[in-house]
Amino acid sequence: MTAAVTREMVLAAATGLRAGDPATADEAATDRAVRAIIAGSVPVGTDLVDYTAYPTSDDVDVIGVLIDATLTRTDTVQTRSLATVALAPADDDATLDGSVLVRGLPMDAADGGRTLHSSSLSGDVHVTAPVDVSETGVLEVGLTSGSAAEAAAPAPVAPAPTARPRTTAELKAARTAYDAAVKKARTKYAKARKKAGKSKRRRIAAKKAYDTRRARAKATYRAAIADVPVVGINSPPASRSAPATASSVTIISTDVAWPQA
Numbered sequence: 001m002t003a004a005v006t007r008e009m010v011l012a013a014a015t016g017l018r019a020g021d022p023a024t025a026d027e028a029a030t031d032r033a034v035r036a037i038i039a040g041s042v043p044v045g046t047d048l049v050d051y052t053a054y055p056t057s058d059d060v061d062v063i064g065v066l067i068d069a070t071l072t073r074t075d076t077v078q079t080r081s082l083a084t085v086a087l088a089p090a091d092d093d094a095t096l097d098g099s100v101l102v103r104g105l106p107m108d109a110a111d112g113g114r115t116l117h118s119s120s121l122s123g124d125v126h127v128t129a130p131v132d133v134s135e136t137g138v139l140e141v142g143l144t145s146g147s148a149a150e151a152a153a154p155a156p157v158a159p160a161p162t163a164r165p166r167t168t169a170e171l172k173a174a175r176t177a178y179d180a181a182v183k184k185a186r187t188k189y190a191k192a193r194k195k196a197g198k199s200k201r202r203r204i205a206a207k208k209a210y211d212t213r214r215a216r217a218k219a220t221y222r223a224a225i226a227d228v229p230v231v232g233i234n235s236p237p238a239s240r241s242a243p244a245t246a247s248s249v250t251i252i253s254t255d256v257a258w259p260q261a
Contacts (some may be wrong), residue, residue, distance in 0.1 A: 004040035007125045009033045010088040013065045017055040027200070038069050041084045041127045047071040050186060052211050056251045063090050066102075066141050066252045068133060070182070070214075079182055082130040083116075085141050085252075089124060096121035099144045101248060102128060104136035105255075113140075137222045141252040163227035174224035178217055185213035215254070 016030025034053050038044065051069045056062065064087035072079045089096055098121050105113035116131040121143075133139060166174070189210035196202030 005037050005086060005125060005127045007088040009036050010064055010086045010125060013037060013053065013086070014055040014063045015058075017053055017065060018058060027203070034065065034067060037065070037086045037127065038067060038084070041086070042069055042071075042082050042130045044071060047073055052214065052254075054252050054254055060251055061090050061094070062087050062096065062143060062251065064088060064141070064252070066139060066254070068139065068254070069130075070186075072186075079134075079179060080132065081134045081136075083133045083139055084130045085117075085128045087121065087126045095124055096126050100126065100128060101142040101144065102131060103140045103142065104133060105138040105140060113138075135222065135225065137218055139252075139254045140250050142248040142250045144248050163229050165227050166225055171225055174221055177224070178221035181217035181220070182214060185210055185217065188213070 010033075013030060013033040016026055016033065019026060019030075034051060035049065038049060038051060049069055049071060051067050053068070054066045056064050064085060066083065066085050068081060068083050070079055070081050083102065085100060085102055087096060087100060100117075100119055100121055101115055102117040103113050104116050116133070116136070116139075117128050119126070119128055189206055192206035192209065193203060196206055
């Protein structure tokens with residue numbers, strides 16, 4: 001599945017995404033690199049592909065990108081979001097080791113989220129299997145040291161008796177609203193890109209506005225499907241999940257407040 005993805009693609013994608021004001025040719029090259037990674041790791045088929053990509057900073061030993069790809073079926077216009085991570089060593093003579101963790105963090109929850117993917121690193125390029133993030137808020141990519149054991153996903157926690165699950169009708173309504181919001185954001189983005197023409201600044205501004213709308217739609221959806229607290233009952237204090245591993249270091253986060261280089 002990852003044979004088509006090369007270290008050069010990963011470096012090109014990360015470098016291009018970090019550029020603050022890329023030239024039109026550079027922007028096109030970055031888009032080709034990101035889409036090549038998607039094609040080599042995500043089963044796209046005939047779906048239309050849109051994406052939001054997040055690079056590592058430029059001062060790390062492992063360079064890579066987190067790609068949140070939105071796939072839209074051409075026959076039903078249904079969408080799904082799949083995330084994949086591509087990593088490569090910054091040093092030409094180095095190889096990858098340790099493990100990579102992809103975690104999904106709820107927007108409004110006390111726990112530390114859950115592990116969506118964990119795999120061992122080796123060689124000069126590593127691409128994770130795609131994971132469904134349609135119902136996930138903030139995403140984080142972490143690396144563990146070579147001696148650290150891979151972290152298993154935390155055991156499921158039974159719903160608290162002080163909250164009730166959403167009804168089927170509520171969940172369906174939330175999904176419908178989310179799909180509509182994403183479709184609206186995509187339409188606005190397409191219009192903004194057309195209006196921007198060859199203006200680099202306007203195209204970048206349009207992409208940032210689209211990313212913000214998608215993030216808000218995901219946050220709203222996450223809140224809409226969360227269990228509803230029962231009023232009048234004192235809830236026990238929520239406990240945080242233990243970190244995936246003590247040596248895990250976050251290298252990419254989709255949280256807008258996370259520091260970027």
